[in-house]
Amino acid sequence: MAQAGNAELIDDFEQFFRNYYDAEIKELAQRYPGEQRSLFVDFDDVHRYNPDLADDYLAQPEQLRQYAEEALRLYDLPIDVSLGRAHVRIRNLPETETPEIREIRSQHMNRLVAVRGIVRKATDVRPKVEEAAFECQLCGTLTRVPQSTGDFQEPHECQGCERQGPFRVNFDQSEFIDSQKLRIQESPEGLRGGETPQAIDIHIEDDITGEVTPGDHVSAVGVLRLEQQGSDQDKSPVFDFYMDGMSVEIDEEQFEDMDITEEDKAEIVRLSQRDDIYDTMVDSIAPSIFGYDQEKLSMMLQLFSGVTKHLPDGSRIRGDLHMLLIGDPGTGKSQMLSYIQNIAPRSVYTSGKGSSSAGLTAAAVRDDFGDGDQWSLEAGALVLADQGIAAVDELDKMAPDDRSAMHEALEQQKISVSKAGINATLKSRCSLLGAANPKYGRFDQYEPIGEQIDLEPALISRFDLIFTVTDQPDEEKDANLAEHILTTNYAGELTTQRAEMNSTDVSAAEIEEMTESVDPAIDADLLRKYIAYAKQNCHPRMTEAAREAIQDFYVDLRSKGVDEDAPVPVTARQLEALVRLAEASARIRLSDTVSREDAERIIKITRDSLQDIGVDPETGEFDADIVEAGRSKSQRDRIKNIKALIGDVEEEYDDGAPIDVVLERAEDIGMDESQAEHEIEKLKQKGEVYEPKTDHLRTT
Template sequence: MTDIKWEDKFKVFLKQYYWDDILQLANEYPEQRSLTVDFSKLEIFDRELAAELLEQPSEVMPSADKALQEIDLPIDKTLDKAKVRFEKVPSKIPIRDLRSKHLMKFIAIEGMIRKATEVRPKIINAAFMCMRCENITFVPQTEMKFVEPLECENDTCGKRGPFKILMEQSVFVDAQKLQIQESPENLRGGTQPQSLDVDVEEDLAGIVKPGDRIVINGVLRSHQRTTREGKSPFYDLVLDANSIENVDKEFDELQITPEEEDLIREMSQDPHIYDKIIQSIAPSIYGLEEVKEALALQLFSGVPKHLPDGSRIRGDIHMLFVGDPGVAKSQLLRYMVKLAPRGVFASGKSASSSGLTAAAVKDEMGDGRWTLEAGALVMADMGIAAVDEMDKMRSEDKSALHEAMEQQTVSIAKAGILATLKSRCALLGAANPKYGRFDRYEGIAQQINMPPALMSRFDMIFVLLDTPNEEKDTRIARHILKSHYAGELSEQRKKMPTSKVTQEQVDEQMEIVIPDIDPDLMRKYVAYSRRNIFPVMEEEARDHLVKFYMDLRKMGEGKDSPVPVTARQLEALVRLAEASARVRLSSIVNMDDARRTTKIVYSCMKQVGVDPSTGAFDVDIIASGTSKSQRDKIKVLKDIIRQVGGRHPAGKAPLEEIYAEAAVEGIDRAHAEEMISKMRRSGDLMKPDHDSVKLV
């Protein structure tokens, strides 16, 4: 089939299916220079032409472009540089399955952008002027290397140069190199994700950023490798991109149709909307309603605010789960990562500080300069970053989280790069207590291996205890076995051709693990709310939050009473109340939202911020790791040691005497031993011999 025939076919096809789009393109030309064509429509129009495009794209695509450029328009304009971009190509090929048979074919590759170089001009047609006779020669640049003319084209001259390149007469296009990597979900065990280099040009350059999940359609080409010995028989694969489709969108980019918008508005009027949303979060996990309610509020998030002095108050809600093993912490984290449009999951032991923030690496794609590679918190910008096993992280890695949580930026000063990257994500952490299980009678800070400065940045800390309770355990066990039974039926129906299980049976059993709101709709609901709803708090609700905060603060007024809450908790209350109003798509934060917020925070603090020995609220347990009553006891103990030491030579105080005196003051022996070891660790005490101590 000749090019001319293809061109005529494309003209008919474009006029028939895309006439309105072509007129719109003509209006916006030259700002917009490409027409996007759905491949399935081309297949309906002419199957043979579609097959030719997949098999011989290098010949068919130019005729499609030519057809678009030569279409007669009703307005006086020519589309002389317009391009046809084909998307929704059926044959998506995993990067690891690319073979030599795919060379020069039109294919689609799905994956995640790992790196992107900056957009730079690339010369495609170079104009050379002969320095002797001033004749101009054009040399198209299609190879990897820059090609100069061999000799002057002027018959009377014919010399071999010298030539000078004329920049203003040469033709340049914008070009960028990308590296696309397989999505982590599709990997087989034990394999490292493979990547492929992609060349993008013209209006495709500069539209994607690292972390985006996309499908790239294009022609697979190859470049010969060069080694020091010369040319190698091996070739490297490069995808010459024709079009880019976005797969994973931020909350802001999800497309919502008018019908869906009506449905979302209708759902928000439902008085049971909160319960429905709670039931739609990890339905396979039984109970934990309070935790799921908090997770729902985290999805909707508070309103980020920009103040006139240039500062920004974050709207994202950070949460931490601490608890016994086997209470489904990681399961909840995984579910939230799936639900959020940009969710990134990292695990403490394997995450380093540069893996969470950003790493400086040598750039192999460009010219070997240092570049930044975004880490988990930056990749999760505008989404949720879940970090499991936070207690297992090295302390220098934990310190990387401080700035990312409060200022929501990541500042880098490495290898001569000074940069600030945005990480506007909500952090969802999970940690296990130090000694495996949670001890009710010990402060939370002693049990979590995390610095107090980091702990106080979490808006909410949930302690998930695994306490045996016959009635509750029976319900949980039944729920788990029912979920397994539903899964067994569905797998058997799928995998065994002889199975007698009917679809009705599967649906009936799946009832308990089906979320009330479909995850896709839920995501759109959240997106719609975050995009359009910016609630304002009414007076009554403000007063309620202030009163709640003040009541807690009042507990800390006496000389000896602990300080129960800090201003950070007040900000957390505000964010949660805003998120609660967003759930109802309401632009007013009312009393109900304020009450719901204080209820969650109170139950959260009851678990966390109670001094086990006095039963009073004490925020110092979270903020500094030592409760007020403990500090007071340490002071008493120091006085005892000072007195006992004064009665003995060289200030050495025998331990037995100290314990006896401490018992009189109401400090039992176990506590006294623990405090003495604490004081020795912090350098207040020294042990000159086996059975006595001395104040330093």
């Protein structure tokens, strides 16, 4: 009876193929086995053809796959090709059969399921033996043993001379297949509330191996299996899940977990048409933090990001914006970062002290994954944040060589790895939002800010916007801030009291009134959907007026650097930043064009940002060198002059230039004594001058 049932199922599949996949099977026959060895079948098609057959496929995937492949072998083809080893691979399972990795339970065992996530590690593709041919070394008889279980099976005795070996594997007569192991981890956007992401290992074979690299977002369909924990001597009653993969596809969809309904779309479009949309957006970011409207608007622009352009010659201009907040302690930087991480559709948060360069980019690891002897790549934070935001707090606390790993990720948006014999390029198309403290903990208003930022100029120049957050006493501002913080705390107290204590004398209306002041203007869930919707559907282009405004601003700033002695105000990198910001500003309105208003809005933001860091405190002029090279032009001139002065004085004295003489003559080159002392100290630290004897200087 079972045989009849099997024949019936095979006929069923043959009929299904004839109705739905005739053209695909003929194409497969032409390309088999060199270019293609699999027929990909959409689960919806099976369900449409016969819902019972689809349900059986979910419950008994192994058996039904065998019947489907048998039906493929028996299929009537116009050309004489045997599809003997072709695979039938199911894909696009319904949402009901796509559990989160953390939701996989024992009831899913041996069922067909789909999982979504990001490839954390991948081994190299290696041959795996399917049927081993053992040659008896005494009589030469070949014994074939199928290798289906995890351990390598040898024959018990020779079929020819009935002795128990010795045997040798004959590789020519054995059958091998490519195999690879992937570790898939939950996507960052699915995790809320700081959960630790969970992972599952997937074993894949034959033609779907070698297609994905660490950092790719994938959907994998397969059968859940169990493998026992513990060693051979000490076996545990607890088992681990792994998956026998049937198909693995790269998800090009950016925010696949975003479920945007028609009502959401209507609400998003309604919001985008408001006149005060920009103010509303600012009020939706960290409402518990007072002020910082420019910074909050810039963070919003960063969430929406500019448009990534692909040029005909194959080059790519990044659309992601990078932003850096440098500020005094206690100004709420980390809180703003955490809030952004919470509303970004895809985000990874990391803190400087707890991050190494390998943890940020990619690590080559050798562990129990794979066979333990080979190295595999493990994706780091900037790769996991691909197409989202990476928030890095305490940037200044990282080791300099760890920070330098970020340079390529920021500008080229890829990470090249050459470790342990692995040469790979991983994608890291993310925006970076960094926060750092000044070199001495707080800002010193008399020092140029470039000197107080303890970050390499090469890294700083890659940020599109840099804001400094200083904490200056100001009576009116302090009164407003105090009121805001106390109101926020009071609203929190009322909410907690209401939840924890039943007998509270405060009415619900009063609680509502208090919490309203600290409620975001747009709910975080809706805002997340708004951002995802804008990034998917909105790719604005520049209008002539906007191009003109940006060009004029840039040329005007640059023109201040024409004079031979004048500093160079901004570099071409700043121009690209202006374009990206303007596109992001248009995206907030869901507009297809970048208007002049967008250009003016971002010119104001850029001017404020430059005012913060790019102004030489001595001359009051914009100077790009402060950011690009870490020193303003006037500082460079000062250093040159003082070195020349030491050189001149040195020639007059045998023991080197006496410091007091140098300080006396410093006034001749327009420097007061304290400035000259400061510069001499710096030159000594850099090794450009030294003291051959006490209080005497020589240049190196």
